[in-house]
Amino acid sequence: MKKILVYPILAVMLSSVLGACTSQNAQTPKLKEEQATEKNAGTEVTKINTSHWSYEGETSPEHWGELDPANSACVNGSEQSPINIEFSQVENEQDAEDLQINYEPMLFSLMNNGHTVQANAAGGSNSILIEGKEYKLAQFHFHTPSEHQFNGKNYVMELHLVHKDSNGKIAVLGVMIQEGEENKNLAAVWDILPKEETDKDIPLNETVDLKALLPEDQTAFHYEGSLTTPPCTEEVKWTIFEMPIEMSKEQIEAFRKIFPDDHRPVQSLNNRKVIKS
Ligand SMILES: [Zn+2]
Structure with a gap:
C-alpha cells in the first residue's frame, strides 16, 4: 500500500500591514499625525488622499484612479x-x-x-x-x-x-x-x-x-x-x-x-x- 504523506497546511496569517495608504508611512511625521487625527474624527480622509499619489508602489499611476473619485479621469478619460x-x-x-x-x-x-x-x-x-x-x-x-x-x-x-x-x-x-x-x-x-x-x-x-x-x-x-x-x-x-x-x-x-x-x-x-x- 502506498503511503501518502499529508503535510499539514500552515495557515499563514498575514497581518494586514498593507493598509490602503501604505505610502503615507513614507511621508512626514507631521502629515501622518494629521491623517491619524482626521481619520479618528472620521472626516476629510478623502481630501488627504487626493494629495497622496506617487510614481511608485500602491499609489503609482495605475492606481491614481482608485485613490479618489475626483481622479476618475485618470482611468475613465479618453x-x-x-x-x-x-x-x-x-x-x-x-x-x-x-x-x-x-x-x-x-x-x-x-x-x-x-x-x-x-x-x-x-x-x-x-x-x-x-x-x-x-x-x-x-x-x-x-x-x-x-x-x-x-x-x-x-x-x-x-x-x-x-x-x-x-x-x-x-x-x-x-x-x-x-x-x-x-x-x-x-x-x-x-x-x-x-x-x-x-x-x-x-x-x-x-x-x-x-x-x-x-x-x-x-x-x-x-x-x-x-x-x-x-x-x-x-x-x-x-x-x-x-x-x-x-x-x-x-x-x-x-x-x-x-x-x-x-x-x-x-x-x-x-x-x-x-x-x-
Ligand atoms: Zn508636467
Whole structure:
C-alpha cells in the first residue's frame, strides 16, 4: 500500500500591514499625525488622499484612479496625456495652430512639492496666444524621464510650461531635454534646486529668460490632452516642440537625485489627431 504523506497546511496569517495608504508611512511625521487625527474624527480622509499619489508602489499611476473619485479621469478619460507621438502618423498643417509666445525675463519662486521641482511665476507678464486666446504662464516644472515619447522613445527629461486663460483652461508647452551642454538659462534655478519638500516657496534672486530657453526651431506637435498628474483633468491644449533643448549631465543628475522617476506612462491616443505645424 502506498503511503501518502499529508503535510499539514500552515495557515499563514498575514497581518494586514498593507493598509490602503501604505505610502503615507513614507511621508512626514507631521502629515501622518494629521491623517491619524482626521481619520479618528472620521472626516476629510478623502481630501488627504487626493494629495497622496506617487510614481511608485500602491499609489503609482495605475492606481491614481482608485485613490479618489475626483481622479476618475485618470482611468475613465479618453483624452489623456502624455502620449507617444509617431512622426509618421502626425498631420502636417502649416499654421494649423496659431501660437504666439510672449515671454520676457521674469522672477520665479521655487517649490519642491514632493512630485517635482516647480517654479511659480511671480507676476503675469509671460503669456502665450493660441488662436488669439491668451493664456498666462503660471508655472514650469520638470519630469524625468520625459512623459511624451517621440516614435516610442523617451528623452531623459521634459519641461512643462503651464498656462491658464481667464476661465482656468490650461495650455501646456512641452520641451524635450537631452544631455549636452550646461543650460545656463536654468542655472539660477539649478543653483538652489530644493532637495526636500518645501513648506514655503524660495524666491529666485535672478530672472529666468524662458524665451532664450525655448528651442530655436519652434516646429511643434499640437493635440488635446490632460494634466499628467491627478486629477488628470482633460481639455488641456498641448504643444510639444519637436526640437529638444540641452542640459548637462551634472544638471540632469542633480534633478534625478531628488526625483529618480517622476513621469506618467504614455496613454492611448484613441481618436485624437496630432497636428504638426
Ligand atoms: Zn508636467
